[in-house]
Amino acid sequence: MSMKLRCKMNQKAADKIAAFLTNVSDRLLFHIPLYEIGKAFDIPREKILDIFIQGVYDGVFILEWIYHCPTCGHVVYEASSLQQASSQNFCTVCNKVFNNTLDTNIEVCFSIHPRLKTLDPAFKLNYIADMGKSIRNGKYRTWDTPDAIKGVEIIQNNLYRELMRSEVLIGDQVLPLKNATVLFADVINSTKLYASLDDRKTFSLLKEYTCILSDTIEKCGGVPVKTIGAAVMGTFIDPGKAFNAAVKALRYLMKHTQNKPIQEQLEIKIGLHSGPMLAVTLNNRLDYVGLTVNSTIDIKDTALPNEIVISEALFNNRSVKRAILSVTDTVQKQQIRFKGNPDNHTLYHIKIQNRSRKNR
Structure with a gap:
């Protein structure tokens, strides 16, 4: 043979x-x-x-x-x-x-x-x-x-x-995951950007940013599941890799924008959360849905510009805690309850500094 x-x-x-x-x-x-x-x-x-x-x-x-x-x-x-x-x-x-x-x-x-x-x-x-x-x-x-x-x-x-793009779940078929980590990254004020720049320039710029985010997710061991407007959703088996992907993406994009015109220096916000979810087929591709996914979107929306916000489930993970200590010694804690969500959430805000600026 x-x-x-x-x-x-x-x-x-x-x-x-x-x-x-x-x-x-x-x-x-x-x-x-x-x-x-x-x-x-x-x-x-x-x-x-x-x-x-x-x-x-x-x-x-x-x-x-x-x-x-x-x-x-x-x-x-x-x-x-x-x-x-x-x-x-x-x-x-x-x-x-x-x-x-x-x-x-x-x-x-x-x-x-x-x-x-x-x-x-x-x-x-x-x-x-x-x-x-x-x-x-x-x-x-x-x-x-x-x-x-x-x-x-x-x-x-x-x-x-x-x-294996044709390898998807058929019809209403679903398969649960007991635990996975979701990352949502979103460009801030993308709608206003269309008003300040022409449509073609804005579309090209946002595509550039979302491609960088997707590539970073993949290189860090995750799957860039989909792009929704100016937001990218990624999923990870390992929460430590998810957090590292968020840090690398944020730092790379901050460095990437330094030499751009001021109106093209975009900022992003990132949310991370772990929990159960359902694997489904949407738009002929494997996707994930459920409360964990929706909560990650809410968590992302609490972030300030160039900030990562993680849930308590991630903060309590040992590899994530070690990774946090490697990038900052200051973490802001927040208690919040999202509209339409039955759970109370404890969130941790992590501000990431651009290494090149810090070392100047």
Whole structure:
């Protein structure tokens, strides 16, 4: 069997993986342990996931969505596409109905494509049988290890969203996330800008800013979900990366504006919040909705120019606290209740200084 894998950012890593998989046993080609392989070759999780997603697109691998019982871990449903997603399933072992969640009980596995090698059906049968044996012995959720690929890691992968655009939830289908971080960044007074500059110049300027914001979100490990006017929404699995993205975006844009005419020196405000949300399809693209998303918009609106405002959920995160201390020793606390929102919010306002100005 010959194999060719592609990777725009690290072709050498892709070549190493291809050479390795060409000489392994058939058993290892079923539910390939890509994160374990990545550690062996010193390839970061994000990079090796990109290599395998590109491989799916190129017809080297197949991708399977596996729905486990959240209690015992039994496999209750399998699908080859996100379009076949199931919001709810029944576990015959636990004898109960449960809701599926992208970051808790949905696993994604990669195997060799049948056109390259036909695997023995016994591999899958043994996989199910071994899991059943573990459950009978009182060992639950044996699939859920640090090297397991959760469904959220796939839909939060930018290459997957780029290459598999047709992989969306169908109709009213939704899949919850137990916890994710939302970032909303918005250019201040964009409407007034149209009045002071001509439409074409304003549109070009706002597009320049939103592109910078989207690029920063992606480079920091998040997904730029959408642009709404002069605002950009991004989502992250890791709240620490979300906060770092906000700081980098704000600093870069402040530096970017220094040499522009005064009327083009735009300011932005950023809000961050973590919590549960729903993955849905809007405008034929994967999107997120829910109270957490709406609250992030409200949080963003409390920010002053060139300020980041975060919720208490983020402030209590260790990696975020460390990141805050690296940029400022002054944080302003605010208690607020938003209109139409049943929750009271404790917010933390963080003013970011432009390093170049500070060092002058």
